[in-house]
Amino acid sequence: MSPRKIQSQGEIIVRPVLPTDAAAIYAIAANPQVVRFTDHLPGLEYTEIEDWLSEPKDGQYRFAGEIDGSTVGLAWLECRIRPRISHIGDLNLMVHPGHWRQGIGTSLSQAVLDLADNWLNLKRLQAEVLVGNEAALGLLEKLGFEAEGIHSQSLFVDGRFQDEVHLSRLRGLDDVNHDETAKTMIDIDPQSGSPSTQLQDIKVEPAQVHIRPLDPDDSADLYDIFRHRQVCRTTLQLPSQESSANLKRMRDLPSGLHRFAAVTQDRVVGTISLKQHHIPRRAHMGRLGMAVHPDSWGKGIGSRLMEAALDLADNWLDLKRIELDVNTDNPAGIRLYKKCDFAVEGVKRFHTYGDGRWVDSYFMARIR
Ligand SMILES: CC(C)(COP(=O)(O)OP(=O)(O)OC[C@H]1O[C@@H](n2cnc3c(N)ncnc32)[C@H](O)[C@@H]1OP(=O)(O)O)[C@@H](O)C(=O)NCCC(=O)NCCS
Incomplete structure (x- = not known):
C-alpha cells in the first residue's frame, strides 16, 4: 500500500544546480534510503559531489528542487553523445526522504521533460529503476514511461544482486519509418x-x-x-x-x-x-x-x-x-x-x- 500523500507546505522551485548546492546534494545522495535505490556507494565522499557539480559532462543537464529555500531534490538528464542514438536521454532523480511525496520529484521530472521535449527534441527518454522501488515506478508511469523489460541481477544492493526495470517514454515518432516487418522475423517466443x-x-x-x-x-x-x-x-x-x-x-x-x-x-x-x-x-x-x-x-x-x-x-x-x-x-x-x-x-x-x-x-x- 502506498503511504499517505503529505501536502507540501511551501512553493517548489526548480532551477539549474549551483556550486553552493554541494552540502544539500551530499545530504540527499548519502542518505541510506537514497543510496539503496541508486547506484552509488554508502561511502560517498563530499568531494565527489563537489567535483560532480563543478565538472558537468557533455550532454548532462542538472536541476535542483527547492522548497522553502532549501535544496531537497536533484534531477539530471544525460544525453547520448553518439550521433545515431543522440535522440536518447537518461533521466535520474533523487529527493531527500524527509521530503518524499510532496511533489518535488514530479516538479523536477517535469523540468527535465520540458528540456528534453521542447529544447533538445529528444525522442526517447530512459530510466532504470530497482524492482520494488514503487515510488519511482509510480512517478515514471504517471509521466508516461512504459516498462520495456527487466535487467536481471544488474545491481548489487545491500549484499544481494537485484533486478532493475528498464523504462522508456517515446515522443514524436508516430509517423516515422519504423520497420515492423523486420521485427516479425524474430518474434520473441512468449514461453521462453x-x-x-x-x-x-x-x-x-x-x-x-x-x-x-x-x-x-x-x-x-x-x-x-x-x-x-x-x-x-x-x-x-x-x-x-x-x-x-x-x-x-x-x-x-x-x-x-x-x-x-x-x-x-x-x-x-x-x-x-x-x-x-x-x-x-x-x-x-x-x-x-x-x-x-x-x-x-x-x-x-x-x-x-x-x-x-x-x-x-x-x-x-x-x-x-x-x-x-x-x-x-x-x-x-x-x-x-x-x-x-x-x-x-x-x-x-x-x-x-x-x-x-x-x-x-x-x-x-x-x-x-
Ligand atoms: C522516486 C522519488 C524521486 C520520488 O520523489 P517524490 O518527491 O517523493 O515524488 P512526488 O511527491 O512528486 O510523487 C510523484 C508520484 O510518485 C509516486 N509515488 C511517490 N511515492 C510513492 C510511494 N511511496 N508509493 C507509490 N507511489 C509513490 C506517485 O505516483 C506520486 O504521484 P501522486 O502523489 O500523484 O500519487 C523519491 O522517492 C526518491 O528520491 N527515491 C530514491 C531515489 C530514486 O528512487 N530515484 C529514482 C531513480 S529513476
Whole structure:
C-alpha cells in the first residue's frame, strides 16, 4: 500500500544546480534510503559531489528542487553523445526522504521533460529503476514511461544482486519509418522469452582463425570492417567515419576495456570488446560489442571471438552478468548470442537510427 500523500507546505522551485548546492546534494545522495535505490556507494565522499557539480559532462543537464529555500531534490538528464542514438536521454532523480511525496520529484521530472521535449527534441527518454522501488515506478508511469523489460541481477544492493526495470517514454515518432516487418522475423517466443529465429542453419566452414589481443597495427583492417555499410547498419558506426578517428579509438584503452582480434591469413577479419562496468556496484557486469567483416560472415569467426571474450569474463574476471544490445533485424547476431546462452530481457523501442530506418534493439544478457 502506498503511504499517505503529505501536502507540501511551501512553493517548489526548480532551477539549474549551483556550486553552493554541494552540502544539500551530499545530504540527499548519502542518505541510506537514497543510496539503496541508486547506484552509488554508502561511502560517498563530499568531494565527489563537489567535483560532480563543478565538472558537468557533455550532454548532462542538472536541476535542483527547492522548497522553502532549501535544496531537497536533484534531477539530471544525460544525453547520448553518439550521433545515431543522440535522440536518447537518461533521466535520474533523487529527493531527500524527509521530503518524499510532496511533489518535488514530479516538479523536477517535469523540468527535465520540458528540456528534453521542447529544447533538445529528444525522442526517447530512459530510466532504470530497482524492482520494488514503487515510488519511482509510480512517478515514471504517471509521466508516461512504459516498462520495456527487466535487467536481471544488474545491481548489487545491500549484499544481494537485484533486478532493475528498464523504462522508456517515446515522443514524436508516430509517423516515422519504423520497420515492423523486420521485427516479425524474430518474434520473441512468449514461453521462453527467447527470440525464435526462423533462419536456415548457417553452414559454418572451418576457418583458420587465430584470436589474439588487438594491436595498434590492426587499425587499417579494423577501419575496413567498421566503415562497411552492413557493419554500420548493425552497430553504432557511421559510413562517414574517418581513419584518424578509428586510429584514435584503437589507441585509447579506457580501464576495464578488453579487446580481441580474429586473424585469418594475416588480416584482421573480426573484433570483440568486453567492457567491465566502472561503477563498483555494477562491477560484476561486462558489456559486449563485436563485428566481423561481411566477407567472413557465416564461417564461425563470431563464435570464436565470443569464446575468447566469455573465457576472459568467466575464468579471469569472474563476471556474473554479460549484456549487449542487438538490433531486432539482425538475425545472425541474435542467433549467435542465443547459442552462447544469452536471453532476451526486453526490447528498446526506436533504439537506433541508421541506413534510413529506425530500429528496435533487444537487450540480452547471460547470467552465470
Ligand atoms: C522516486 C522519488 C524521486 C520520488 O520523489 P517524490 O518527491 O517523493 O515524488 P512526488 O511527491 O512528486 O510523487 C510523484 C508520484 O510518485 C509516486 N509515488 C511517490 N511515492 C510513492 C510511494 N511511496 N508509493 C507509490 N507511489 C509513490 C506517485 O505516483 C506520486 O504521484 P501522486 O502523489 O500523484 O500519487 C523519491 O522517492 C526518491 O528520491 N527515491 C530514491 C531515489 C530514486 O528512487 N530515484 C529514482 C531513480 S529513476
